Amino acid sequence: LGTEVKSVRAGQINLAESYCRVDDSLQVYLLNAHISQYDFGNRHNHEPLRPRRLLLHRSEIRRLYGQVKEQGLT
Numbered sequence: 601l602g603t604e605v606k607s608v609r610a611g612q613i614n615l616a617e618s619y620c621r622v623d624d625s626l627q628v629y630l631l632n633a634h635i636s637q638y639d640f641g642n643r644h645n646h647e648p649l650r651p652r653r654l655l656l657h658r659s660e661i662r663r664l665y666g667q668v669k670e671q672g673l674t
Contacts, residue, residue, distance in 0.1 A: 603637065603638035603641040603644075603645050603646050604635050604638075604646045606638045606640075606641075607635050607636050607637065607638045607646075608635060610638075610639075612635065612636035612638075613633065613634070613635050613636075614633070614634040614635075615633055617632045617634075618630060618631060618632045618633035618634075619631055619632060620654065620664075622661065622664055622665045622668055626658070626661050626662065626665060627653060627661075628653070628654040628656055628661055628664065629651045629652065629653055629654065630651065630652045630653075630654055631651050632649065633649075633652065634648050634649055635648055636648060
């Protein structure tokens, strides 16, 4: 969404409690990342805490998925 990009460029993002999750269908999601609503946005502003799908190459997703499944890696 455009308002998310504008908020991130303005530095209105908090990744302190966020993490990524790879599901079984090899989709990667960023969870608990707070991107504040854009100050000059209208009523169609984004939701600050929604799960966001990350766009990665299939080979990158498979590598991450394999590393997550190994015991002892986070």
